[in-house]
Amino acid sequence: MTDPLIELRDVAIDRGGRTILEVPHLALTDGTVLAALGRNGAGKSTLLRAIGGLIEPTRGTIMLNGSPSTEGDRRRLSAAVLQRPLLRRGTVSSNIEAGLRFRKVERNERAKQTETWLNRLGLSRLASQDVHRLSGGEAQRLSVARALALRPRLLLLDEPFNSLDSPTKLELLADLRAVIDKERCAVLFVTHDRHEASLLSDRVAILHEGRVLQEGQTVDVYDQPSDTTSAELVGYRNQVPADQLPSTIPRNGSTLLIRAADLTVGKAATKVWTIPAIAVRATIEGDAPSVVAMVGTIPMTARLVDTAAPLPGDRVELLVNPTRARWC
Amino acid sequence: MGLIWDGFTSALRLLWSRDPETMEIVWLSLRVSLSATVIALLLGLPIGMLIAVGRFPGRKLLLAVVNTGMGVPPVVAGLFVTMLLWRSGPLGAAELLYTPTAMIIAQTFIATPLVAGISTAALQQVDPEFRTQMLGLGAGRFRSLFEVAREARLPLLAAVMAGFGGVISEVGAAAMVGGNIKHQTRVLTTAAVQQTAMGNFGAAIAYGLILLVIAFLVVLVLTLAQQRQSLWAR
Numbered sequence: 001m002t003d004p005l006i007e008l009r010d011v012a013i014d015r016g017g018r019t020i021l022e023v024p025h026l027a028l029t030d031g032t033v034l035a036a037l038g039r040n041g042a043g044k045s046t047l048l049r050a051i052g053g054l055i056e057p058t059r060g061t062i063m064l065n066g067s068p069s070t071e072g073d074r075r076r077l078s079a080a081v082l083q084r085p086l087l088r089r090g091t092v093s094s095n096i097e098a099g100l101r102f103r104k105v106e107r108n109e110r111a112k113q114t115e116t117w118l119n120r121l122g123l124s125r126l127a128s129q130d131v132h133r134l135s136g137g138e139a140q141r142l143s144v145a146r147a148l149a150l151r152p153r154l155l156l157l158d159e160p161f162n163s164l165d166s167p168t169k170l171e172l173l174a175d176l177r178a179v180i181d182k183e184r185c186a187v188l189f190v191t192h193d194r195h196e197a198s199l200l201s202d203r204v205a206i207l208h209e210g211r212v213l214q215e216g217q218t219v220d221v222y223d224q225p226s227d228t229t230s231a232e233l234v235g236y237r238n239q240v241p242a243d244q245l246p247s248t249i250p251r252n253g254s255t256l257l258i259r260a261a262d263l264t265v266g267k268a269a270t271k272v273w274t275i276p277a278i279a280v281r282a283t284i285e286g287d288a289p290s291v292v293a294m295v296g297t298i299p300m301t302a303r304l305v306d307t308a309a310p311l312p313g314d315r316v317e318l319l320v321n322p323t324r325a326r327w328c
Numbered sequence: 329m330g331l332i333w334d335g336f337t338s339a340l341r342l343l344w345s346r347d348p349e350t351m352e353i354v355w356l357s358l359r360v361s362l363s364a365t366v367i368a369l370l371l372g373l374p375i376g377m378l379i380a381v382g383r384f385p386g387r388k389l390l391l392a393v394v395n396t397g398m399g400v401p402p403v404v405a406g407l408f409v410t411m412l413l414w415r416s417g418p419l420g421a422a423e424l425l426y427t428p429t430a431m432i433i434a435q436t437f438i439a440t441p442l443v444a445g446i447s448t449a450a451l452q453q454v455d456p457e458f459r460t461q462m463l464g465l466g467a468g469r470f471r472s473l474f475e476v477a478r479e480a481r482l483p484l485l486a487a488v489m490a491g492f493g494g495v496i497s498e499v500g501a502a503a504m505v506g507g508n509i510k511h512q513t514r515v516l517t518t519a520a521v522q523q524t525a526m527g528n529f530g531a532a533i534a535y536g537l538i539l540l541v542i543a544f545l546v547v548l549v550l551t552l553a554q555q556r557q558s559l560w561a562r
Contacts, residue, residue: 054463
């Protein structure tokens with residue numbers, strides 16, 4: 001078996017006298033997009049910077065192709081895109097060229113690569129435009145193109161789509177996934193957005209308070225989170241402790257997890273579990289009319305199916321498709 | 329009124345005739361002040377970078393020292409350098425007192441805190457993440473610092489101008505360490521003071537006018553740079 005491109009072994013980073021990141025083991029392999037998913041302050045950016053050689057771990061080793069590596073080793077093979085598009089003063093093409101110049105790419109090759117990446121990221125018409133005149137989406141697109149032009153073996157993306165509107169973000173994500181598939185580079189993608197993570201990643205690592213709670217194939221982690229924090233991060237908004245559920249529901253763990261889309265009020269198409277609740281208010285979840293209802297002290301969000309919104313205080317029955325429910 | 333008019337006409341005559349002594353004073357002034365400014369830039373810019381980008385114990389203390397240095401009166405700098413170069417002083421053996429070198433040293437003491445202080449403020453305007461981003465694109469440590477300075481090049485230009493403006497116009501230190509010796513250490517400011525004291529207003533006004541022209545050129549260069557920058561940023 002070949003060594004992973006990057007492997008973290010007992011890595012810890014301390015700041016201000018406390019440990020802000022502690023990762024016993026994490027690996028990144030060529031051609032794989034790993035999403036680090038977590039809330040603000042979970043240690044995602046710290047992880048990215050340690051892997052990219054932008055900060056040195058306080059303890060532990062970061063292996064590169066099976067051998068211990070220095071910050072410089074990792075900087076040489078990676079390219080990072082940070083949260084804000086931090087562009088150099090100058091034109092769009094001079095920004096792409098700058099990274100190539102840092103890597104001492106010869107002048108003719110620089111010009112060729114710059115043109116190629118301007119084309120591939122749809123920036124050709126803006127080549128000679130000053131970066132101050134770019135829109136947010138264009139600036140972020142340039143920021144990504146600048147990193148990709150270096151043909152890195154490891155691409156590091158630190159929430160680069162935060163400030164973009166949804167259509168721009170989706171378009172850029174689709175373009176980026178196509179380029180990554182072609183380049184076959186390893187990617188670490190830091191995000192707090194489960195939709196972005198699911199669109200771009202093959203694997204996902206859930207980070208919380210500096211620790212990796214769960215790591216695995218994205219589809220597996222999204223389908224079966226290991227704990228309530230991971231569950232919340234991958235979209236299981238409805239979480240009910242077993243002791244607050246009616247006795248008719250068979251237990252298979254301490255907490256029942258249900259996505260808002262899988263909890264309904266109204267008609268049930270299949271055999272369902274029912275949970276009695278008190279309606280609090282009508283709402284919109286995603287694009288669907290929904291209701292917020294209390295199960296004991298737990299607020300739950302359920303979609304309305306072929307029924308009018310209940311009034312606040314009404315008794316409602318929340319319907320759960322057992323095949324869509326998960327336990328942890 | 330006649331006194332001022334006479335002064336102006338004799339100043340213009342002096343300048344028009346390219347009086348050798350006046351030219352000598354002008355060139356020495358430029359040589360001393362430009363040398364001091366270049367040395368101050370070489371010292372002050374790294375200090376500014378260290379304070380702006382570095383994280384180390386005593387950083388704030390260093391910034392306080394630099395900021396205090398920006399307000400040190402030239403005569404105090406002159407006094408310090410005079411004592412340093414005095415025959416029985418620590419560097420007395422070098423016999424530099426009353427030479428242009430001594431004037432350059434004194435003016436460097438005046439200009440360095442100005443350059444360092446303004447550089448610090450200029451470099452701190454650059455997003456701290458910018459350097460990390462440059463490192464993340466493969467820039468080496470030194471190159472990443474250069475990139476930060478490149479982003480702040482206009483305010484850094486202002487730091488250079490402030491340093492040059494501070495030394496070309498000062499008289500106290502130049503007189504103390506240079507001694508205003510004819511053909512050796514006489515510069516525009518010390519010459520203007522001397523001529524005024526002697527009642528030779530024509531020569532004094534000529535020197536004053538040249539100082540004004542130099543100051544104007546300094547501002548002109550800065551303004552042109554600013555305009556170029558704003559055109560470029562459009």
